[in-house]
Amino acid sequence: MSLFEAMAAPHQIDRYLELVNPMATVRDLRAEVTGVRRTTADTVTLTLRPTRQWRGFEAGQFVQVGVVIDGVRHTRCYSPACSQHRPDGRIELTIKAHPQGMVSRYLHAEARVGLVVSLSQADGVFRMPATRPEKILLISGGSGITPVLSMLRTLVDEGHEGEITFLHYADTERDVAHRDELVEIADGHANVRLVLAYTGQAEGGDLHGFFGQEHLEAAAPWHGEAQTYLCGPPGLMRGVREHYDRIGLGARLHSEEFAAPVAAGDEDATGLLTFTSSGVTARNSGASLLEQAEAAGLTPEFGCRMGICFSCTAVKTSGCTRNLRTGETDTDPDQPIQLCISAAVGDVSVDI
Structure with missing residues (x-):
């Protein structure tokens, strides 16, 4: 691919366009904060105007919202609180500032009209059937x-x-x-x-x-x-x-539910973790593979940390892992797994 072609790729164009107007995009979905209300001590309600790529949502689904904090983009999942039939096409998010929630605390304290955030299309199976129950x-x-x-x-x-x-x-x-x-x-x-x-x-x-x-x-x-x-x-x-x-x-x-699954305690953990692409090894602590990768100094991509958004998917090259949500184990090699809801059972190698 030529340099011109690389620069002309949709995401590359978006990087240039955002310097002029953060809401001008070819492919990236973003949203501008058009309203901010703080009605309780620890919550903020934001009204967002998505860019033209937005395809709408069904009541009960969630979106991923990304903000840049100290130069690093962080993404979390939130459910729209408004009707899916809102006539102006905007979405309303009510966000509670959790003590350990970097994004929620940032938005609660810093969100202002005009702030532009990254946005995903709506996802999730928590929704009502097309024929509404009586x-x-x-x-x-x-x-x-x-x-x-x-x-x-x-x-x-x-x-x-x-x-x-x-x-x-x-x-x-x-x-x-x-x-x-x-x-x-x-x-x-x-x-x-x-x-x-x-x-x-x-x-x-x-x-x-x-x-x-x-x-x-x-x-x-x-x-x-x-x-x-x-x-x-x-x-x-x-x-x-x-x-x-x-x-x-x-x-x-x-x-x-938007709560992270609980991993096993240290007393239940054995084995060695190998992060093959990084050449890093660590003793298995029993925490999720995402938490252990971060503890080892790695920065794998993640979104919700609850097994919903699939942002942290990586390939397990060998070993046995346990799904923290279902309890199921997987011993097959070369399988994609979600780091945030997977724990190692003995020795495990992951391609990150």
Whole structure:
């Protein structure tokens, strides 16, 4: 390929165009922040205007957002909170600043109108069927509110007439993102019921404490006939799943989680890791291969760190790995694996 051809390649052109106008791209998908709202102490809601490459999304899906922090681009996954039918084509993200979240903390503190971020096309299987269920129970907790709020807003825009209950868990009333919008939707639609459960506040709200059968009966006594969509912190996710399995409704529960899987402890780990392309070796600590590669001084590409975006896929050339989400092991050589959700079982070689 000639130098001219290399410079004319779409991504190379985009590198030049961004010097003039960051939103002028041939292939790269980006978005400009057009609105910033901080409605709770630790969340920020951003409105984004994507470039022309944007193909839209379905309620419940996620996108990858990339920002440059101290000269390094970092990417994380967030779910749009707006309706998939939003008429202006923009998307709304509500982002909670987690103590260890570099991107979330940066956006919470620094996001301003005019900021341009990188954006991926929407992805993910957490979404409603094309034929909407007659009865729908939406359960969320904390920042898990965003994908199910998108579902609620989408159903309202579609004029859905079936029963909908939105059950949301928060520590206190002050921690409920989009509370005013939720109240407005419930007040304006007879088929929508809003149930707020506070785990750290004894007064106010509709329910108190953590999820259980009594909460389910109070919020949606018809839950056995409904399709339930769930997103929230690990404790809520685990509690709802275990309860639905016990009462035989596991097939009616659909969930999405944005929490990294837990790797084995040091006492369970044996073997030696070899990162073949880098010529680096390290003792297996039991952590994910992504974490161990970073601990060894390597900088493999990654996105969500939760096994969703596939950005950290690399080839395992030999050895046995365990999928941290499913527990399945893989002993075949020359297999692509996701570093963030794979742990070594004994000696493993990876091509990074």
